[in-house]
Amino acid sequence: MRRPLALLLALPLAVAACSPAGPPAVDTTPTVGVQLFQWPWRSVAKECTDVLGPHGVGFVLLSPAQEHIEGDQWWTSYQPVSYQLESKLGTREEFAQMVEACGDAGVDVIADAVINHMAGIDGGVGVAGTEFEHYEYPGLYGRDDFHTCSLTVSGDIENYLDQQQVQECELVNLADLDTGSDPVRDTIAAYLDDLTSLGVDGFRIDAAKHMSAGDVEAIVGRLQGDPRIISEVIRGSGEPIQPEDYLDAGAVFAFQVAKDLAGIVPGGSVHRAVELRDGEVPSDDAYTFVTNHDTERNGQTLSSKDPDEFRVATALLIGIDYGTPVLYSGYAFSDRDAGPPSSEGRVEDVECAEPSEDPADGAWLCQHRDVLGLAEWAAVVGDAPVANMWREGYAVGWDRGELGLIAVNDSSRPATVRVSTGLPDGEYCDAAGPVAPPTTRDRCAEGGVVVEDGAAELQLPAMGAVALHVNLRAG
Numbered sequence: 001m002r003r004p005l006a007l008l009l010a011l012p013l014a015v016a017a018c019s020p021a022g023p024p025a026v027d028t029t030p031t032v033g034v035q036l037f038q039w040p041w042r043s044v045a046k047e048c049t050d051v052l053g054p055h056g057v058g059f060v061l062l063s064p065a066q067e068h069i070e071g072d073q074w075w076t077s078y079q080p081v082s083y084q085l086e087s088k089l090g091t092r093e094e095f096a097q098m099v100e101a102c103g104d105a106g107v108d109v110i111a112d113a114v115i116n117h118m119a120g121i122d123g124g125v126g127v128a129g130t131e132f133e134h135y136e137y138p139g140l141y142g143r144d145d146f147h148t149c150s151l152t153v154s155g156d157i158e159n160y161l162d163q164q165q166v167q168e169c170e171l172v173n174l175a176d177l178d179t180g181s182d183p184v185r186d187t188i189a190a191y192l193d194d195l196t197s198l199g200v201d202g203f204r205i206d207a208a209k210h211m212s213a214g215d216v217e218a219i220v221g222r223l224q225g226d227p228r229i230i231s232e233v234i235r236g237s238g239e240p241i242q243p244e245d246y247l248d249a250g251a252v253f254a255f256q257v258a259k260d261l262a263g264i265v266p267g268g269s270v271h272r273a274v275e276l277r278d279g280e281v282p283s284d285d286a287y288t289f290v291t292n293h294d295t296e297r298n299g300q301t302l303s304s305k306d307p308d309e310f311r312v313a314t315a316l317l318i319g320i321d322y323g324t325p326v327l328y329s330g331y332a333f334s335d336r337d338a339g340p341p342s343s344e345g346r347v348e349d350v351e352c353a354e355p356s357e358d359p360a361d362g363a364w365l366c367q368h369r370d371v372l373g374l375a376e377w378a379a380v381v382g383d384a385p386v387a388n389m390w391r392e393g394y395a396v397g398w399d400r401g402e403l404g405l406i407a408v409n410d411s412s413r414p415a416t417v418r419v420s421t422g423l424p425d426g427e428y429c430d431a432a433g434p435v436a437p438p439t440t441r442d443r444c445a446e447g448g449v450v451v452e453d454g455a456a457e458l459q460l461p462a463m464g465a466v467a468l469h470v471n472l473r474a475g
Helices: 005-015 041-055 074-078 092-104 163-168 182-197 213-221 255-264 270-275 307-319 367-381
Strands: 033-036 059-061 108-113 123-125 131-133 202-205 228-231 251-253 286-289 324-329 386-392 395-400 404-409 415-420 426-428 449-452 455-460 464-469
Touching: 033 041, 041 059, 041 092, 041 367, 092 108, 108 182, 108 228, 182 213, 255 270, 255 286, 255 307, 270 307, 270 386, 270 395, 307 324, 307 367, 307 404, 307 464, 324 367, 367 404, 367 464, 386 415, 395 415, 404 415, 404 455, 449 464, 455 464
Parallel strands: 033 059, 033 324, 059 108, 108 202, 202 228, 228 251, 251 286, 286 324
Antiparallel strands: 123 131, 386 395, 395 404, 404 464, 415 455, 426 449, 449 455
């Protein structure tokens, strides 16, 4: 999606408002994305307009848009019964309006494409009224369009070291599409092209690991235009299917980065963050995250239930020069199957909850708003490399070229450090921390950080970060 010229010009001016007498602002390229998990389309549209666009977020990752089985659980969204754009998140018209609103705000839209399978129940009626049976979806697919697995007694995947099982048997009874079939590929491509026709900019390929890399590539090759592709392929030690296999179709999610952050932050080894690229796919092919909707439920990564560590990990994720970071925004839950607040089969509009150490189930947490200053910082530093790295106790930091500096404190106590930096001399405001409603603050009113003769003294908050960039300087 082409970004409005007015928006590209406005962003550097907005973030440079504290420095009217300083050097001109550098051009910015919004890169950081936000996964708005289970957010309804009307709320996504409002967030794009009011928050994400104005604060340098490059794209939003949605939950699935197609018709699905009935039920309040979040995973019902991942059990398609038709490719109608009618779901608990909204109507086709609301979806189209949301995509347009996000585009006008300069925010790309990435749809979650569930194309490996259909529903995992014997039959019923979808949320838009479509009647179906297992392996029979009228006007869409019949029994011959699905794999028949004879490799296991149950028909489900039992051994992830067996590539054929992973890609031809069923994942917990979900009807597994034969994505090697040309008619199936054509039907899937038509569905994705429909989304593209409404302005969608790209797709997260759900459960890509459960389709052969060749099948994914063949489907992507049928698509109109040049959508952004991000495949979900979880790296498993010793497994025959790895993320690198899918790079011919596009980028992949770097799950190992999230798992490594969950180890180095509680372990006091934050200096190892710059090594997270080791053994991973190239930076341009990697989408990185601290948590997502699956990992926050299975405990494999940090989450908002670990607020201090989550904050530190997010700063590290954005601070390193590897991958495209994706922030996460969800809701509070004690039952891992629980969906968001709903009424009459529809997810209610999002109202961000006040910060709390013990949020009520269903409270919209809006975690992304707490770190949008870092998204702005990332838009300024772009792909500038890590330089001048330093380490002092549990604090670590580095420059990103001559455009920005970030420092992270992984200690329960504040820290004062004096560091060398390549930033030009001047007085800088701290870009870290919340900037969006309802937590708007004047970051320059809190006092600046003086860079003089290539050195700066930083006051680091406990379990927090300081981030400086050339577009946010004190007047």
